[in-house]
Amino acid sequence: MRNPNIVILGAGYGGIMTAVNLQKSLGANDANVTLVNKHSYHYQTTWLHENAAGTLHHDRTRIQISDVINTSKVNFVQDTVTDIKPEDKKVLLKNGELSYDYLVIGLGFESATFGISGLKENAFTINSINSARLIRQHIEYNFAKYNNEAEKKQERLNIVVGGAGFTGIEFVGELANRVPELCKEYDIPREKVRIINVEAAPTALPGFDPELVEYAMNSLEARGVEFKIGAMIKEVTENKLVFEKDEQREEIETNTVVWAAGVRGNSLVEKAGFEANRGRIPVGDDLRPEGYDDVFIVGDCALVMNEETERPYPPTAQIAIQQAEQTAANLTRLIRGEDHLEPFEPDLKGTVASLGHNDAIGVVFDDKKLFGWSATAMKKIIDNRYLLKLGGVPLVLKKGKLNFFH
Numbered sequence: 001m002r003n004p005n006i007v008i009l010g011a012g013y014g015g016i017m018t019a020v021n022l023q024k025s026l027g028a029n030d031a032n033v034t035l036v037n038k039h040s041y042h043y044q045t046t047w048l049h050e051n052a053a054g055t056l057h058h059d060r061t062r063i064q065i066s067d068v069i070n071t072s073k074v075n076f077v078q079d080t081v082t083d084i085k086p087e088d089k090k091v092l093l094k095n096g097e098l099s100y101d102y103l104v105i106g107l108g109f110e111s112a113t114f115g116i117s118g119l120k121e122n123a124f125t126i127n128s129i130n131s132a133r134l135i136r137q138h139i140e141y142n143f144a145k146y147n148n149e150a151e152k153k154q155e156r157l158n159i160v161v162g163g164a165g166f167t168g169i170e171f172v173g174e175l176a177n178r179v180p181e182l183c184k185e186y187d188i189p190r191e192k193v194r195i196i197n198v199e200a201a202p203t204a205l206p207g208f209d210p211e212l213v214e215y216a217m218n219s220l221e222a223r224g225v226e227f228k229i230g231a232m233i234k235e236v237t238e239n240k241l242v243f244e245k246d247e248q249r250e251e252i253e254t255n256t257v258v259w260a261a262g263v264r265g266n267s268l269v270e271k272a273g274f275e276a277n278r279g280r281i282p283v284g285d286d287l288r289p290e291g292y293d294d295v296f297i298v299g300d301c302a303l304v305m306n307e308e309t310e311r312p313y314p315p316t317a318q319i320a321i322q323q324a325e326q327t328a329a330n331l332t333r334l335i336r337g338e339d340h341l342e343p344f345e346p347d348l349k350g351t352v353a354s355l356g357h358n359d360a361i362g363v364v365f366d367d368k369k370l371f372g373w374s375a376t377a378m379k380k381i382i383d384n385r386y387l388l389k390l391g392g393v394p395l396v397l398k399k400g401k402l403n404f405f406h
Ligand code: FAD
Pocket: 009, 010, 011, 012, 013, 014, 015, 036, 037, 038, 039, 042, 043, 045, 046, 047, 048, 049, 079, 080, 081, 082, 106, 107, 108, 109, 126, 127, 167, 170, 266, 268, 298, 299, 300, 301, 315, 316, 317, 318, 319, 320, 352
């Protein structure tokens, strides 16, 4: 009898952690495990805002897949998934196709643009190494260009960030650190540069602890971030952003809009015919969509309901990693001929968000509030713990955040 084929799509948190756990739990002759990813590297999405602002080089964020995969147990295919055909148990790639007995989908998120006029064409998003590197270079180019034009254009120095969720807040925090450095480098007075965060809800970080939200806004405003709260972005063009606040239409001249105002699951999963809600596929507690016993969905493509709140769990790396661990354990059970699968029960350890490299906020262990140095240190501990799981001590030493005083 031939070995079963397990195909894992995407090497984000969900995909790569499924592969790394399977290579520990399965022998080389138990199954053929194949991991497919667009790039030769895995990246830590949770650090991309730093790469986009230019406070951390993207080579710190990416990890060569060959450095963490045991190639005698996992076959790595660098290719782009173009179609998933669950009825035929096949996956189409740009350069070939794969058949599977078990499929794990971990293709991650895309920006949700809600049909806003001009957004797709004119705004940047933070969702890959390529997109983050482009934002960094675009901002630097505009600073460099500013003093090379007879007519000084303010639109080059207005950086607008759409959405004050965790991504938007973390990104403006990095910008607040980076802009003074750029001003020195390009001979631009700091007061000429504006960092503007536009949020539609009546508060930044809607739903988060109000005391910590206030702390975050004070910290960011003190470092020159302007907030437009209750302001709904309506349109983006090449050189302006339009929003509506208190029924008034306002414009900001800018050629740098970074859209951080929402995510959805990768559109490939919807295209495959699974029932979807904003690109996320409802799955049972074994992380399989109804009617597909051979398909597991991990990370931002999966929609898991929290029975207590009757709302879906948010798409986070924390949950993607736990889903990957559970999926690898359940696949191992199936390969060994067991039919009982363990249910997914997220063990939520809290939320910590950075406000630049020297400040942060967080709630951990149910209700312990953190801010300032302790939150910054906690964020680094979380990041290092992930690297330890992925590649052991050598990876922590190579890529970890080990300086707790900066
Ligand atoms: P991803 O990490 O998005 O990985 C998907 C992978 O699939 C990528 O490697 C991609 O290249 C690959 N891929 C995509 N399409 C294809 C294709 N067609 N073919 C082949 N490969 C493909 N969550 C937290 O818990 N804590 C945080 O501090 C935190 N900070 C964040 C900061 C930022 C700036 C952002 C944007 C998000 C943050 N999140 C955080 C959310 C978290 O990053 C996501 O929930 C997480 O990345 C989801 O993991 P994933 O494995 O589903 O997908």
